[in-house]
Amino acid sequence: MRQLKLIAIAALCVLAWVSVAADTPTSGYRSATWDPIHFKPAIETATDEQCLTCHREVLERRPRPQTISGEPSGELLAWYQTLDGYQGEQDTFHRRHLVTPEARRLMDFRCNTCHQGHDPKEEISGSADDTQPGILSRRSVDPDICLMCHGQFDWKVMAGVAGDWPEVRDQFKNDCVTCHQEYRTVRHQLNFLDAGEIEQAGKESSDSCYGCHGGRAWYAKPYPYVRRPWLERMPEVDPEWARGRQTEYDERFTR
Numbered sequence: 149m150r151q152l153k154l155i156a157i158a159a160l161c162v163l164a165w166v167s168v169a170a171d172t173p174t175s176g177y178r179s180a181t182w183d184p185i186h187f188k189p190a191i192e193t194a195t196d197e198q199c200l201t202c203h204r205e206v207l208e209r210r211p212r213p214q215t216i217s218g219e220p221s222g223e224l225l226a227w228y229q230t231l232d233g234y235q236g237e238q239d240t241f242h243r244r245h246l247v248t249p250e251a252r253r254l255m256d257f258r259c260n261t262c263h264q265g266h267d268p269k270e271e272i273s274g275s276a277d278d279t280q281p282g283i284l285s286r287r288s289v290d291p292d293i294c295l296m297c298h299g300q301f302d303w304k305v306m307a308g309v310a311g312d313w314p315e316v317r318d319q320f321k322n323d324c325v326t327c328h329q330e331y332r333t334v335r336h337q338l339n340f341l342d343a344g345e346i347e348q349a350g351k352e353s354s355d356s357c358y359g360c361h362g363g364r365a366w367y368a369k370p371y372p373y374v375r376r377p378w379l380e381r382m383p384e385v386d387p388e389w390a391r392g393r394q395t396e397y398d399e400r401f402t403r
C-alpha cells in the first residue's frame with residue numbers, strides 16, 4: 149500500500165514537472181508563440197522568409213475542392229467571384245494577395261505590410277500592465293490597409309463624374325486614364341504596389357483600376373487617399389473636401 153502511494157506521488161511529481169516545463173517559454177511551441185518577431189520593433193524589419201519558416205501553411209494551404217456535403221467549390225461563387233477580374237479556382241485570402249497572377253503583377257506585399265504585431269494573450273492594448281501598447285483591438289492586422297483597395301469608388305470628389313462608376317462608365321468609354329493623365333498623376337509609389345504595372349494594366353482595361361477603387365468594395369465608405377501634389381493642372385485652391393488631407397505617404401510604406 150505504502151509503496152503504491154510513493155509511486156503515485158512520484159508519478160504526480162513527474163506530471164507536474166512536465167506541465168511546468170511545457171509552460172516555460174523556453175520550450176518549442178510556447179517560445180514560438182511568444183517569439184519577439186511577433187512584436188514591435190522586430191516585426192517591422194522581419195523578412196517574409198523569417199515568418200515563413202514557421203508559417204509556410206499560409207501559402208501552401210488551399211481551399212477544399214468540395215464542401216463536406218459534396219458540392220464542388222467551383223460552383224459556389226460569391227457575387228464578386230463572378231466578375232471578369234476574378235480568375236482561377238477558389239483560393240485563400242493569403243494566396244490572393246501574395247501569389248495569384250493578379251497579385252504578382254500589381255502588388256508586392258510583405259507579411260509585415262499587414263501584420264504589425266499582435267498580442268497572443270490579450271489581443272487588446274492596456275487591459276493589463278504588461279500588454280503591448282498600440283495594438284489593434286482583437287485584430288492581428290491593420291484594417292485601414294484593406295480599405296485602400298476595398299473601399300467605395302469616390303465619385304463625389306471627381307469633378308465631372310456624376311455617379312457611381314457602373315452607372316456612368318459608358319460616358320467615359322470605361323476609361324479612367326484619360327482623366328487621370330491630368331489629375332493626381334503622382335500615384336501608387338508605395339512599397340507594396342507595382343506602380344508601372346498598375347498603369348500598364350489600366351491602359352489595357354480600366355476594369356483593373358476599378359478593381360482596387362470600387363470594384364471589390366467590402367466597405368461602405370471610400371478611403372481618403374493621400375493627395376500628393378502633382379505638377380500640371382493642379383488647381384491652385386484645394387477643393388473643400390481636400391483640406392486637411394495628408395500630402396505624403398506614411399513612412400512605413402515608402403522605406
Ligand code: HEC
Nearest residue numbers: 177180181183185191194198199201202203259260263288
Ligand atoms: C519561431 C516560429 C515563428 C515565427 C518565426 C513566426 N511565427 Fe507567427 N506564430 C508562431 C506560433 C507558434 C503561433 C501561435 C499559433 C497558434 O497558437 O495557433 C504564431 C501566431 C501567429 C499569428 C496569430 C495567429 C492567431 O490565430 O492568433 C500571426 C498573425 C502570426 N503568427 C504572424 C507571424 C508573422 C507575420 C511572422 C513574421 C513577422 C511570424 N508570425 C513569425 C510561430 C512563429
Ligand code: HEC
Nearest residue numbers: 196199200203206245257258259261262263286287288289
Ligand atoms: C493583405 C494583408 C496580409 C498579408 C500581406 C499577410 N497577411 Fe496574414 N493575415 C491577414 C489577415 C486579415 C488575417 C486574419 C487576421 C485576424 O483574424 O485578425 C491573417 C492571418 C494570418 C495568420 C493566422 C492564421 C491564418 O492563416 O488565418 C497567420 C499565421 C498569418 N496571417 C501569417 C502571415 C504571413 C507569414 C504572411 C507573409 C507571407 C502574411 N500573413 C501576409 C492579412 C495579411
Ligand code: HEC
Nearest residue numbers: 234235239241244248250251255262289293294296297360
Ligand atoms: C493593394 C491593394 C489591396 C489591399 C491593400 C488589400 N487587397 Fe484584398 N484584394 C486585392 C486584389 C487585387 C484582389 C484580387 C486578387 C485576385 O483576384 O487574384 C483582392 C482580393 C480580396 C478578397 C477576395 C478573395 C477571394 O478569392 O475570394 C478578399 C476577401 C480580400 N481581398 C480582402 C482583403 C482584406 C481583408 C485586406 C486587408 C487585410 C485586403 N484585402 C487588402 C487588393 C488588395
Ligand code: HEC
Nearest residue numbers: 302305306307308309313320324327331357358361372373
Ligand atoms: C471625368 C474625369 C474623371 C474620371 C473619368 C475618373 N476620375 Fe478619378 N478623379 C477625378 C478628379 C477631378 C479627382 C480629384 C482631383 C483632385 O484631387 O483635385 C479624382 C480623384 C480620384 C481618386 C482620389 C480620390 C480621393 O479621395 O483622394 C481616385 C482614387 C480616383 N480618382 C480613381 C479613379 C478611377 C479608378 C477611375 C475609373 C474607374 C476614375 N478615377 C475616373 C476625375 C476623374
Ligand code: HEC
Nearest residue numbers: 254296324328332335336337350356357360373374375376
Ligand atoms: C492593386 C490595386 C490598385 C490598382 C490596380 C489601382 N490602384 Fe490606384 N491606388 C491604390 C492604392 C493602394 C492607393 C493609395 C496609394 C496612393 O495614394 O498612391 C491608390 C491611389 C490612387 C490615387 C490617388 C493618388 C494620390 O496620391 O493622389 C489615384 C488618382 C488612383 N489611385 C488612380 C488609379 C488609376 C487611374 C488606376 C488604373 C490605372 C489605379 N488607380 C489602379 C491601389 C490601386
